[in-house]
Amino acid sequence: MTNGLTIRENTFTAAEFIALWESVWSGAPAFEQVEKALxxxxxxxxIYDGEKIVGMARMIGDLGLCYYIKDVIVRPEYQGCGAGRMLLDRLLTFIRKNGVPGTDIAAELCAMPDKMPFYAKFGFAANEAQRMRLMLRAGEEA
Ligand SMILES: CC(C)(COP(=O)(O)OP(=O)(O)OC[C@H]1O[C@@H](n2cnc3c(N)ncnc32)[C@H](O)[C@@H]1OP(=O)(O)O)[C@@H](O)C(=O)NCCC(=O)NCCS
Incomplete structure (x- = not known):
C-alpha cells in the first residue's frame, strides 16, 4: 500500500483488540468476552505497520442476507492516512465475494453522527429506523 501499511485477515487477537479499543475509548470489554466474540x-x-497493529474492524453476519460491521478503529496517530478506507474496502470486498451471485446483501452498522460522513463515502446511508438495544447480564436467570 502507498501508506506503508499492510492488511492481515482473521489474525488479530483479543489483546490487540483491547489495546486498539483503549487507544480511542474507555471501558474496554473483558478479555474472555472479546476472545469469544472474535x-x-x-x-x-x-491493519499493520510492520508487526504493530494500528487498525481493525470485524463483522458478524450470515453471508447470505446481512452483515453487521463492528469495532472499526484506527489508532489516533494513524488516522487520516487511509487505514480506515483499507478496512472498509476489505470488509465490503468480503461481502461481495461470499454472497449468492446476483443477489443483494445488507451491510449495517451503528455510527456516531461525526463518523457518518466517513461511512457515507462508502455508500452507507441512514434511514428512518432507530437502533433499539437491550443489555443482558450473562449467567443470570430471567
Ligand atoms: C473513523 C475512523 C475509523 C476513520 O479512519 P481513518 O483511517 O482516519 O480514515 P481514512 O484516512 O481512511 O479516511 C477515508 C476517507 O474518509 C474521510 N474521513 C475520515 N474520517 C472522517 C470523518 N470523521 N468525517 C468525514 N470524513 C472522514 C477521509 O477524509 C477520507 O476521505 P477521502 O478518501 O475522500 O480523502 C477513525 O477516525 C477512528 O478510528 N476513529 C475512532 C474510532 C471510531 O469512532 N470508530 C468508528 C465507530 S462508528
Missing amino acids: ANSVYRVG
Missing part, C-alpha cells in the same frame, strides 16, 4: 465473528481484518 472466535464467532465471520470476518476480521487488521
Whole structure:
C-alpha cells in the first residue's frame, strides 16, 4: 500500500483488540468476552505497520442476507492516512465475494453522527429506523 501499511485477515487477537479499543475509548470489554466474540465473528481484518497493529474492524453476519460491521478503529496517530478506507474496502470486498451471485446483501452498522460522513463515502446511508438495544447480564436467570 502507498501508506506503508499492510492488511492481515482473521489474525488479530483479543489483546490487540483491547489495546486498539483503549487507544480511542474507555471501558474496554473483558478479555474472555472479546476472545469469544472474535472466535464467532465471520470476518476480521487488521491493519499493520510492520508487526504493530494500528487498525481493525470485524463483522458478524450470515453471508447470505446481512452483515453487521463492528469495532472499526484506527489508532489516533494513524488516522487520516487511509487505514480506515483499507478496512472498509476489505470488509465490503468480503461481502461481495461470499454472497449468492446476483443477489443483494445488507451491510449495517451503528455510527456516531461525526463518523457518518466517513461511512457515507462508502455508500452507507441512514434511514428512518432507530437502533433499539437491550443489555443482558450473562449467567443470570430471567
Ligand atoms: C473513523 C475512523 C475509523 C476513520 O479512519 P481513518 O483511517 O482516519 O480514515 P481514512 O484516512 O481512511 O479516511 C477515508 C476517507 O474518509 C474521510 N474521513 C475520515 N474520517 C472522517 C470523518 N470523521 N468525517 C468525514 N470524513 C472522514 C477521509 O477524509 C477520507 O476521505 P477521502 O478518501 O475522500 O480523502 C477513525 O477516525 C477512528 O478510528 N476513529 C475512532 C474510532 C471510531 O469512532 N470508530 C468508528 C465507530 S462508528
